[in-house]
Amino acid sequence: xxxTTFYTVILVLLAMVRGASASPQDAILSKAxxxxxxxxxxxxxxxxxxxxxxxxESPELFYNLGNxxxxxxxxxxxILWYERAKRLDPGNEDINFNLNVANTKIAxxxxxxxxxxxxxxxxxxxxxxxxxxxxxxxxxxxxxxxxGLVLYTASRVLFLRxxxxxxxxxLFFFTFIxxxxxxxxxxxxxxxxxxxxxxxxxxxxxxxxxxxxDLFVLHEGTKVRLVDQISDWYEIRIANGSVGWLPxxxxxxx
Amino acid sequence: xxxxxxxxxxxxxxxATSSGWSQDVKLTxxxxxxxxxxETFTLSYTLNGQGNxxxxxxxxxxxxxxxxxxxxxxxxxxxNGTTTMSITYTYTYxxxxxxxxxxxxxxxxxxxxxxxxVSNPLTVKVVKGSAPTGxxxxxxxxxxxxxxxxxGLGANDVYVKAFTSNSSPMQGEGxxxxxxxxxxxxxxxxxxxxxxxxSGFWSQNLMKENDKLQQTTQVIDGEQYVVxxxxxxxxxxxxxxxxxxxxxxxNCVAQVRRQTRTxxxxxxxDDFFNDSFFNTGVAxxxxxxxSNPVIITARPLPEEGKPxxxxxxxxxxxxxxxxxxxxxxxxxxxTLKCIVSGRGNIQLIDKMNVSFPPDFETYDPKVTSDIQxxxxxxxxxxxxxYLMIPRKPGKFTIKPITFSYYxxxxxxxxTLSSPEYTLEVEKGTGESSSxxxxxxxxxxxxxxxxxxxxxxxxxxxxxxxxxxxxxPSLAFWLLLAIPALLYLxxxxxxxxxxxxxxxxxxxxxxxxxxxxxxxxxxAEQFRKGGKQDEFYIAxxxxxxxxxxxxxxxxxxxxxxxxxREALVSRNVDExxxxxxxxxxxxxxxxxxxxxxxxxxxxxxxxEALEIITKMERELR
Numbered sequence: 103x104x105x106t107t108f109y110t111v112i113l114v115l116l117a118m119v120r121g122a123s124a125s126p127q128d129a130i131l132s133k134a135x136x137x138x139x140x141x142x143x144x145x146x147x148x149x150x151x152x153x154x155x156x157x158x159e160s161p162e163l164f165y166n167l168g169n170x171x172x173x174x175x176x177x178x179x180x181i182l183w184y185e186r187a188k189r190l191d192p193g194n195e196d197i198n199f200n201l202n203v204a205n206t207k208i209a210x211x212x213x214x215x216x217x218x219x220x221x222x223x224x225x226x227x228x229x230x231x232x233x234x235x236x237x238x239x240x241x242x243x244x245x246x247x248x249x250g251l252v253l254y255t256a257s258r259v260l261f262l263r264x265x266x267x268x269x270x271x272x273l274f275f276f277t278f279i280x281x282x283x284x285x286x287x288x289x290x291x292x293x294x295x296x297x298x299x300x301x302x303x304x305x306x307x308x309x310x311x312x313x314x315x316d317l318f319v320l321h322e323g324t325k326v327r328l329v330d331q332i333s334d335w336y337e338i339r340i341a342n343g344s345v346g347w348l349p350x351x352x353x354x355x356x
Numbered sequence: 357x358x359x360x361x362x363x364x365x366x367x368x369x370x371x372a373t374s375s376g377w378s379q380d381v382k383l384t385x386x387x388x389x390x391x392x393x394x395e396t397f398t399l400s401y402t403l404n405g406q407g408n409x410x411x412x413x414x415x416x417x418x419x420x421x422x423x424x425x426x427x428x429x430x431x432x433x434x435x436n437g438t439t440t441m442s443i444t445y446t447y448t449y450x451x452x453x454x455x456x457x458x459x460x461x462x463x464x465x466x467x468x469x470x471x472x473x474v475s476n477p478l479t480v481k482v483v484k485g486s487a488p489t490g491x492x493x494x495x496x497x498x499x500x501x502x503x504x505x506x507x508g509l510g511a512n513d514v515y516v517k518a519f520t521s522n523s524s525p526m527q528g529e530g531x532x533x534x535x536x537x538x539x540x541x542x543x544x545x546x547x548x549x550x551x552x553x554x555s556g557f558w559s560q561n562l563m564k565e566n567d568k569l570q571q572t573t574q575v576i577d578g579e580q581y582v583v584x585x586x587x588x589x590x591x592x593x594x595x596x597x598x599x600x601x602x603x604x605x606x607n608c609v610a611q612v613r614r615q616t617r618t619x620x621x622x623x624x625x626d627d628f629f630n631d632s633f634f635n636t637g638v639a640x641x642x643x644x645x646x647s648n649p650v651i652i653t654a655r656p657l658p659e660e661g662k663p664x665x666x667x668x669x670x671x672x673x674x675x676x677x678x679x680x681x682x683x684x685x686x687x688x689x690x691t692l693k694c695i696v697s698g699r700g701n702i703q704l705i706d707k708m709n710v711s712f713p714p715d716f717e718t719y720d721p722k723v724t725s726d727i728q729x730x731x732x733x734x735x736x737x738x739x740x741x742y743l744m745i746p747r748k749p750g751k752f753t754i755k756p757i758t759f760s761y762y763x764x765x766x767x768x769x770x771t772l773s774s775p776e777y778t779l780e781v782e783k784g785t786g787e788s789s790s791x792x793x794x795x796x797x798x799x800x801x802x803x804x805x806x807x808x809x810x811x812x813x814x815x816x817x818x819x820x821x822x823x824x825x826x827x828p829s830l831a832f833w834l835l836l837a838i839p840a841l842l843y844l845x846x847x848x849x850x851x852x853x854x855x856x857x858x859x860x861x862x863x864x865x866x867x868x869x870x871x872x873x874x875x876x877x878x879a880e881q882f883r884k885g886g887k888q889d890e891f892y893i894a895x896x897x898x899x900x901x902x903x904x905x906x907x908x909x910x911x912x913x914x915x916x917x918x919x920r921e922a923l924v925s926r927n928v929d930e931x932x933x934x935x936x937x938x939x940x941x942x943x944x945x946x947x948x949x950x951x952x953x954x955x956x957x958x959x960x961x962x963e964a965l966e967i968i969t970k971m972e973r974e975l976r
Contacts, residue, residue, distance in 0.1 A: 127819055135814040158819040166812040173809075200809040237827030241835040248843045255850055284827045 127153050131163070138166070143173040161191035161232075168200060177207040178323040182298040185325060185356040189291070192229035208323030214341035228286045236284035240277050247273030295328045297336070297353040306346030310335030317346045326353070381405035381468045383475040385461070390481045391453045394607055394644050396421065401464050401475055403445040409467040410447050417459035417482070423449030453482040512579075514539040514610055516586070516647040518601070524653045527596045528670030528701050529764055530733045532562065535587040535604050535647055540579060542611045546586060549644070550605035556595055556654075558704055562588040562729045590734050592670075592701040596656035604647045612639045657762055663771050665709045669761035671700010677757055677774035685784035689745050694757055694774070697737030700764075703727060708740050708759065713752035713779075717745040746781040753778050861908045868905035872898045872968050876961070883957050891957055892947035895964050899940055902968060906975065916940070932967070932974055939963045 134149035147170035154163060164187035172180035184201040191197060217225070231239075250273060253266030299322050308315040310332045320326070320340070329345065330337035336353060339345045387399040401410075401424075412424050424447040432441045447464070461478040514537070521532040537546070546569075569584040586606070593599060657670070678693040694708045703725055712718045719742070727736035746752065754777040763770045826832055875898035882891035904911050907922040916937065923933045942963065946956045 131817055131819075132814070135812060138812050153819070157822045159822045160817050160819050162813040162817040163819065166814075166817075169809055169812045196810045196813070203807070203809050234826040237832055241832065244836055245839045248839050251843060252846060255847060288825075288827055 127156065127158060134166070134170075138170055138173075141173075143170050146170040147174065159190065161187045161194060161197065163187075164190065165194075165197050165200070168197075168204070172200065172204055177204050178298065178300055180204045181208065181323050181325070182300070182354055182356065185296065185298060189356060191232050192287075193231050204323075209321035210324040212324070212341045215343045224286075228283050228290065231283070233284050233287040233291065236280050236287060240280035240284055243273050243277040243280060247277060296356045297326055297328055297338070298356060299324045299326065299348075299352060300354050301352040304348060304352050306338070306344075306348055308346060310337075310347045314347070318344060320348075325356075328353075328355070381407070381473055383407075383464065383466055383473045385464065385475045385478050387451075387461070387478055387480060389479075390483060392483055393453050393456055394642060396450060396452045399423075399449040399451055399461065399478075401447040401466075403447075403466055403468070403473070404442060405445070405468050405473075406443050407445055407466040407468040407473065410445075411465045412447070412449070413462045413464045413477075415449070415451065415461060417454070417457065418480075419452040419454055421450040421452055423447070423451075425449075453480075456482050456484055458482070513541050514543060514608070514643065514645065516604060516606060516645045518604065518647045518650045520650050520652065523651070524655060525593060526670060526762070526764065527593050527654050527657050528668055528704070528762065529654075530590050530592050530671070530701060531652065532733060533587075533589050533591055533601060533650060534585055537584050537586050537606075537608075537645070538574075538576070538581045539610070540581055543608045544611065545609045546606055547608065548587070548604065548606045550602075551587070552602035552604065554589070554591060554601060556599040557591040557593055557601075558701065559592075560590045560703070560727075560729060560734055562590050590729065591652075592704065593652060593654035596654045599652045599654055601650040601652065603649045606645050608643055608645065610641045610643050612641050658768075661769050663758070663760040663769055665758050665771075666760040666762070666769060667705065667707075669696075669701060669705050669759070670764060671698055671702065671761060672763060672765060673698030673700060673702070673759070673761050673772075675759040675772035675774070679754075679777050682777060683780045683782075684746070685782050686746055686749050687784050689743055690779065692742040692744065692754070692777070694740040694742070694759070695737055696740075696759060699733060699735040700761070702734060702736055702738050705738050705759075708742075708757055710742055710757050711755050712742075712744055713746070713754065715746065715748045715750075716752070717747055719743045746779065749781045749783040751778065751780055864905040864908065868902050869968070869972055871905065872902040875901065876965060876968075879961060879964075883961060888957065889947075892943060892960075895943050895960060896947065898968070899936075899943065899964060902971075906971075926975065928971075928974055932970055936967050936971065939967045 130149050130153050134146045134153075137143075137149060138146035147167060150163060150167040150170055154167060164183045168180045168183035168187060171177075171183060181201065181204045184197055184204060187197045188194070188201060247270045250266045250270030254263050254270060255266075257263045257266060299320055302322050304320050304322075305316045306318050306320055308317050324340065326338040326340050326348070328336050329339050331350070334350050335347045336350055337345065338348050338353075382404055384402045385399065386402065388397050391397050399415075401412075410424060410426070427446045427448070428443065429446070430441065430443045432439060434440075445466075447466075458479060458481050461480060463477045464475045466473050466475075516535055516537050519534045519536065521534075522529070523531075525531045537543075563585070569586065571582050571584045574581050574583045587604065591601075673696050675694070675696050677695070680691045684690055692710065694710070696702065696705055706723070707721065722741040722743075724739040724741070725736065726739075727734055756773040756776045758771055758773040760769055760771040762768075875894050879891050879894035879898065882888075882894055900911070900914055903909065903919050903922070904914055907919075907926070909918060909922060920933065920937070923936070939960075942956075943960055946960055
């Protein structure tokens with residue numbers, strides 16, 4: 103009796119999270135998929151765009167949209183949408199592959215600054231899965247750990263009590279780790295926003311003023327990190343550590 | 357202060373020595389001040405002394421035809437008994453003016469008696485060659501006066517004109533540009549000095565260099581001209597739009613029958629020599645001729661219906677392909693020939709779109725051209741010979757080779773294609789496979805033929821409303837909090853239950869002796885009353901009930917075996933267990949045994965009392 107209520111609660115919660123999949127969107131998606139396969143990339147992009155603009159998101163949707171732009175040789179928007187897909191699913195191999203291909207097509211080549219090895223490992227671990235996936239794993243492990251404790255408390259057999267105790271201990275540890283990953287990923291995504299340049303050629307300024315010194319030139323498709331903003335300007339940082347100011351209209355946030 | 361004096365002093369000394377010496381020996385440069393383009397003239401340096409190591413000037417802006425040529429003359433004079441000998445060295449250059457402008461000829465130097473003598477620099481002005489300079493012709497010697505200017509040659513006497521067969525061709529369509537010379541006077545030594553580079557065109561000369569000029573006569577405006585083609589060029593515009601062909605320039609020598617004027621200063625002699633009888637000389641007039649520039653407006657090829665493999669061929673072509681074998685063994689060579697023949701810019705076709713099977717070893721094609729250049733344009737055939745060697749057995753197909761061109765007659769694109777070839781490659785014999793053994797293992801890396809992004813995902817899309825995040829959301833916290841609360845609830849309930857259960861067991865344990873003694877007292881009363889059956893039941897109940905309460909075994913599970921097991925697990929002494937069992941057995945035996953039972957009642961009662969007391973002590 104207790105167990106069934108437990109499952110019901112989980113199912114209700116999951117339904118709240120995932121949302122009911124809408125059938126009209128599915129129709130548009132399958133139409134877009136057919137258009138893409140038939141080579142009508144512009145049409146496919148429009149259809150995917152329609153779904154995305156309708157307030158839906160999914161890594162696969164953004165990935166497909168990126169592909170549709172790529173096939174039209176619009177590498178800038180392809181990169182933008184691949185990056186958006188990557189945001190939702192950082193560890194996806196296909197997304198990363200296509201993003202790399204698209205990045206070879208753009209003008210700017212920026213040597214990224216090397217990170218400290220443990221920082222790099224930590225970051226690559228955080229990026230292994232989406233924040234939500236980490237969080238779900240964490241809750242699952244938490245529940246499993248509690249079940250282990252139940253076993254430890256209730257069993258009269260010594261062996262089962264031992265199993266329950268140790269598994270609970272281990273699962274609590276993993277819960278801690280996964281929730282730490284989820285939290286790291288979440289704070290990271292909240293604190294640092296990335297953007298892609300959508301204007302063909304841009305001069306990065308030394309201060310948020312049109313008349314200030316020109317620092318360096320960037321081309322469309324380059325990813326930058328937003329550091330600060332003042333009125334119509336963003337302070338940006340590129341992968342090699344250079345910092346400057348760009349007008350807001352020249353960027354599209356990932 | 358001292359230094360300020362020294363420098364002017366030194367300068368003075370140098371000036372003094374050089375000026376004193378230069379009064380004796382001089383190097384004097386001489387030439388014409390004004391020359392015409394194309395004119396040949398001399399530049400001479402005269403040295404009134406004996407010098408050596410003549411270093412000529414760096415002459416720029418002129419063609420040096422010859423020089424420096426050295427000549428020497430010496431003279432001995434005897435004036436009033438004093439004999440002086442003078443030697444004159446002359447260094448001569450023969451120069452030709454090439455372009456208009458003012459040119460400086462820098463100074464030359466020569467060494468005389470170990471000292472350098474510097475000449476004067478010169479400036480020569482080169483003017484337009486409108487007035488060709490007569491050179492020393494046959495008649496010149498007679499009057500001692502060379503012919504200057506082309507006074508005898510009319511502007512229309514000789515000229516060059518460019519003609520084009522079509523001034524607005526399609527891009528890639530062949531046109532013929534002909535340069536013709538028109539002349540009324542005999543001419544010789546036609547020498548083309550400047551030919552357009554035909555930028556924007558692919559050109560092919562249609563006349564052989566050493567061809568004799570074909571002369572025809574033509575009457576233009578009532579005057580008879582001799583006309584000859586001097587150049588004939590087939591041109592194929594490489595791009596569309598306005599293309600300019602620069603004028604052709606040539607030098608020639610026109611022979612002008614002309615009176616030479618001798619200026620003797622005596623009117624009689626002048627008349628005499630200028631009489632036509634004496635004046636039989638012919639003046640060779642050098643003339644530079646320039647044709648008109650030709651403007652070609654090339655029309656672009658239509659975009660409509662342009663095949664993907666179109667590479668610029670325009671004209672009228674046929675296309676065929678040949679393969680020498682379709683069944684072969686590995687490492688055998690197979691030759692595929694593609695032959696394009698027809699009329700048009702055939703030499704611009706530089707490759708065929710052959711898609712070879714990826715496992716084949718292929719080489720650059722051998723291209724053979726067989727081109728006929730006729731006055732009307734270019735025709736012929738272009739053969740591409742592809743050599744390929746299959747390295748792996750199997751069945752391979754060579755997709756149809758297509759060749760597209762723009763047909764000028766039909767005014768549309770035409771695509772011709774070859775048949776598809778299927779090659780059956782069998783595994784070759786041992787000797788040929790030995791070629792491949794150097795690779796060691798019979799494995800090779802995967803060949804990447806192309807690269808592309810990965811395909812879209814179609815079936816696995818799960819849409820989520822934008823902005824919905826599981827972490828951190830209420831659902832996430834609930835999913836953590838609810839199980840935790842449930843567990844706490846469980847823990848509380850479990851504790852309560854356990855406490856209650858452990859209470860009853862403890863109570864029974866504590867009260868076990870008391871109950872047993874109470875039952876024994878009841879049994880005592882039964883014994884005194886002589887109630888045998890009740891006595892034995894009470895004894896039995898006392899013993900079994902004691903065990904049940906003491907060890908928490910439910911009455912239903914009580915048996916001799918389960919009791920023994922429980923006692924053993926509590927480490928009760930074996931003799932006590934045996935005694936307890938015996939007492940139990942005796943009680944049961946006496947209870948159900950027939951006959952007089954009263955005798956045993958005392959013994960049984962004492963035994964039971966004793967064993968319970970012993971057990972009490974043992975379990976403490």
